[in-house]
Amino acid sequence: MPAARTLQRRPGTPRPPAAPPAPAAKVPSRPTTHLRDAGLLAAAGVAGFGAAPLVGYPGLEVPSLLLGLGGGAALAVTGQRTKLRRELEDKVLEALAPLLGVRHLDRRIVKMTKWTNRWPGLPAKVRIHYAPGAPDSDPMWKSEILAVLDSRMLARYEVARHEPRRCTLWLTLVTKEQTEGKEPPYSQVRAERAITELIGPTAKVTDVELDGEELCSLTVTHQAGAKLAASGYRNRIERVISTMMPGRWRAVWDLEGDEVRFEVRPTLPSSVWLPPRAPEDTEDLLRNYRQVKIPCAIDEDGREILWYPARVPQAMLTGGTGTGKTSTAHVLLGQFTQYGWPAWVLDAKRVEFLDFRTWPNVQIVAGSIPQQVALIRRVWELMEYRYQLIEEGKATVNDFEPLVVFLDEFAEFRSNLFEWYAQIKVKGDPTKPPTLAEVASLARKARTARIHLVLSTQRPDAEFLGGEMRDNFGFRISMGRLSPQGAMMMWENPAVGVSLPRARTGRATATHEDGKPVEVQCYRFPDINADEDSEERQLLESIRPAEARWPRLVIVPPEAQVDLDGGEPTPPTFRDYARAVWDLAENRPDLDPLSGAAGEDAVDGRELSSTMASLGISTSDHPGPCSRPHLRLVDALEQDAAETEQGGGLTWDLDEYVGYAPPVSCAARDLVVGDLIQIEDGAGEWVVVDEPPEEDLAAPGMIAVSWRGDGDESGSISLPDDNYIEVRRPEEDA
Numbered sequence: 089m090p091a092a093r094t095l096q097r098r099p100g101t102p103r104p105p106a107a108p109p110a111p112a113a114k115v116p117s118r119p120t121t122h123l124r125d126a127g128l129l130a131a132a133g134v135a136g137f138g139a140a141p142l143v144g145y146p147g148l149e150v151p152s153l154l155l156g157l158g159g160g161a162a163l164a165v166t167g168q169r170t171k172l173r174r175e176l177e178d179k180v181l182e183a184l185a186p187l188l189g190v191r192h193l194d195r196r197i198v199k200m201t202k203w204t205n206r207w208p209g210l211p212a213k214v215r216i217h218y219a220p221g222a223p224d225s226d227p228m229w230k231s232e233i234l235a236v237l238d239s240r241m242l243a244r245y246e247v248a249r250h251e252p253r254r255c256t257l258w259l260t261l262v263t264k265e266q267t268e269g270k271e272p273p274y275s276q277v278r279a280e281r282a283i284t285e286l287i288g289p290t291a292k293v294t295d296v297e298l299d300g301e302e303l304c305s306l307t308v309t310h311q312a313g314a315k316l317a318a319s320g321y322r323n324r325i326e327r328v329i330s331t332m333m334p335g336r337w338r339a340v341w342d343l344e345g346d347e348v349r350f351e352v353r354p355t356l357p358s359s360v361w362l363p364p365r366a367p368e369d370t371e372d373l374l375r376n377y378r379q380v381k382i383p384c385a386i387d388e389d390g391r392e393i394l395w396y397p398a399r400v401p402q403a404m405l406t407g408g409t410g411t412g413k414t415s416t417a418h419v420l421l422g423q424f425t426q427y428g429w430p431a432w433v434l435d436a437k438r439v440e441f442l443d444f445r446t447w448p449n450v451q452i453v454a455g456s457i458p459q460q461v462a463l464i465r466r467v468w469e470l471m472e473y474r475y476q477l478i479e480e481g482k483a484t485v486n487d488f489e490p491l492v493v494f495l496d497e498f499a500e501f502r503s504n505l506f507e508w509y510a511q512i513k514v515k516g517d518p519t520k521p522p523t524l525a526e527v528a529s530l531a532r533k534a535r536t537a538r539i540h541l542v543l544s545t546q547r548p549d550a551e552f553l554g555g556e557m558r559d560n561f562g563f564r565i566s567m568g569r570l571s572p573q574g575a576m577m578m579w580e581n582p583a584v585g586v587s588l589p590r591a592r593t594g595r596a597t598a599t600h601e602d603g604k605p606v607e608v609q610c611y612r613f614p615d616i617n618a619d620e621d622s623e624e625r626q627l628l629e630s631i632r633p634a635e636a637r638w639p640r641l642v643i644v645p646p647e648a649q650v651d652l653d654g655g656e657p658t659p660p661t662f663r664d665y666a667r668a669v670w671d672l673a674e675n676r677p678d679l680d681p682l683s684g685a686a687g688e689d690a691v692d693g694r695e696l697s698s699t700m701a702s703l704g705i706s707t708s709d710h711p712g713p714c715s716r717p718h719l720r721l722v723d724a725l726e727q728d729a730a731e732t733e734q735g736g737g738l739t740w741d742l743d744e745y746v747g748y749a750p751p752v753s754c755a756a757r758d759l760v761v762g763d764l765i766q767i768e769d770g771a772g773e774w775v776v777v778d779e780p781p782e783e784d785l786a787a788p789g790m791i792a793v794s795w796r797g798d799g800d801e802s803g804s805i806s807l808p809d810d811n812y813i814e815v816r817r818p819e820e821d822a
């Protein structure tokens with residue numbers, strides 16, 4: 089199957105993080121927006137970065153909030169600042185109107201000047217004209233006006249001058265120096281409001297950590313222990329805060345101390361090389377069996393994700409092309425062999441493990457279907473044999489030396505197998521290749537025989553990995569972003585792993601020690617063909633097992649049976665292939681591709697792979713007859729082409745958001761985790777919703793939507809409750 093038929097952006101070529109800083113989506117509003125909400129919505133205007141028009145007030149717009157972080161760095165927000173300030177004036181005007189006795193909203197009534205430089209800034213001066221009938225002699229009148237200003241602007245104002253004859257009031261911003269404290273960043277004000285709302289009035293912020301203007305953490309004490317004892321409620325608080333705050337947040341609860349710390353989640357690195365550590369006590373495979381642990385990745389706190397095969401015997405690895413799946417499989421293989429375990433590899437793609445044929449303790453890499461069928465049969469027989477030894481009382485589980493078997497690209501293997509089996513099947517053979525039943529049996533029972541499977545596949549397909557089969561693979565890693573269906577298959581939760589940044593190769597969801605799935609960065613395995621003098625090569629050499637304990641093996645292809653009556657020889661059957669004889673590679677140099685006798689050493693790879701050679705044309709450098717080489721891929725390609733003609737098979741997809749349906753309109757509150765939205769309307773850059781939308785507790789009438797970009801930038805946007813937004817949903821079968 090030809091690679092790269094779609095124009096999907098390859099992970100590993102990250103977009104520029106968080107660039108350009110974007111204004112919020114211009115959201116079309118439904119004609120039901122209530123004016124009642126307008127004053128409340130205006131409260132959000134201080135950080136309003138985008139707007140939707142309010143019905144009945146064409147000049148007035150409802151701001152949406154956008155706060156963001158770019159891979160840990162602030163996502164500054166740009167846009168039409170002047171427009172936003174104008175909108176803010178409009179909101180304040182609307183809110184003040186009842187106090188000013190004005191009948192018509194006129195922009196000359198409230199004038200804001202001398203804006204501070206922040207986004208969108210605060211007016212240092214506010215001039216208000218009011219109607220002569222306004223109750224300006226009422227002692228409470230001015231404080232009510234100030235209260236409106238304070239709550240709309242989230243800043244303190246005071247009366248600078250009052251000219252009753254001209255019906256004018258002048259207000260000034262109370263500066264930082266005047267308040268003797270620092271004006272808290274808007275995100276802090278939002279967080280504090282939400283926390284008070286969620287935890288109750290006893291919640292007190294005791295510590296705030298800022299990085300410049302960016303809020304990093306808030307520590308809160310409270311006396312709401314009883315309310316917070318329920319984990320469900322604590323989870324909700326964590327989710328609401330993470331949704332409302334820019335970036336990805338978490339809560340660390342001290343239930344005994346009645347304290348909680350809300351903090352920005354640490355950002356996972358984009359690449360972590362497998363640390364070169366030689367395991368200890370590898371002399372006797374039986375002695376250290378239970379201690380064997382395979383580090384695969386790190387979590388956001390830098391803790392290692394470890395696979396203990398003695399506890400969780402089988403592992404499953406899923407991930408699309410380019411997600412780093414192969415590298416992770418190499419990480420596992422490299423470490424098992426460091427422990428001295430023998431490894432057998434089924435390489436369905438034929439090239440992913442080719443270079444491991446010379447890696448110490450890798451006994452065989454089966455690249456062709458007949459070899460793969462033979463490999464699975466032998467593993468299954470070994471398992472059955474070990475069971476028999478236990479039954480006969482001749483051995484116990486503790487006598488078995490472990491074996492690790494890699495079944496790489498299992499879906500690909502499965503479809504190749506069906507195709508091959510259809511050609512080879514003879515009368516009396518079962519309808520389906522018995523190999524699949526053998527794999528299922530291994531998945532169920534291999535643990536007791538200390539045979540450990542690492543099954544990798546592009547997609548966790550329900551057809552062969554449903555229910556019981558999948559449950560046997562207790563240790564799981566899903567590489568890259570999942571579709572909701574994939575997330576259900578892997579993690580039984582349609583929201584897990586669906587918002588992973590696509591441009592981060594090696595980013596994955598993995599089973600943590602407590603059995604729960606967490607986001608991780610998988611270790612990266614050095615390129616096995618790294619340049620001689622490179623650091624990557626040094627790393628590779630430090631990982632390579634010092635000793636090869638297990639000899640390499642070859643599978644002897646069965647021969648056609650000669651017809652003694654002189655007729656056509658009978659080709660080998662499935663049974664012959666499955667039961668093929670195995671031998672030491674050193675005994676059969678004729679079958680060993682690495683011996684040189686099989687002829688592979690003698691070739692010049694560059695020449696052999698040249699376009700000229702593939703066309704069967706000889707060049708002046710290499711004169712002489714040149715026959716067109718046999719291309720094994722040709723058959724497969726022809727078949728793909730036939731499928732495409734019939735409307736199936738591969739399609740050319742020019743959309744880089746492959747797997748997502750075209751945009752449809754959706755209410756902000758109906759967004760679900762995994763949906764794509766645009767932060768900047770029409771910019772074509774879609775980000776993924778990573779938390780269920782929540783009511784914005786700091787801006788009533790708004791819905792907070794938390795998002796994540798392909799390059800791991802993240803943020804939160806607040807949208808008017810009843811507005812519709814364009815959304816792209818993962819396709820059903822993606």
Ligand SMILES: Nc1ncnc2c1ncn2[C@@H]1O[C@H](COP(=O)(O)OP(=O)(O)OP(=O)(O)O)[C@@H](O)[C@H]1O
Pocket residue numbers: 100358359360407408409410411412413414415416593594595609610611612613
């Ligand atoms: N953990 C990782 N961290 C960072 N980069 C990685 C990681 N793993 C792999 N890469 C890089 O990404 C590229 C693709 O990796 P890999 O071949 O493992 O992906 P894959 O999912 O197996 O893709 P394919 O199915 O096309 O082989 C490699 O060139 C490698 O350099």
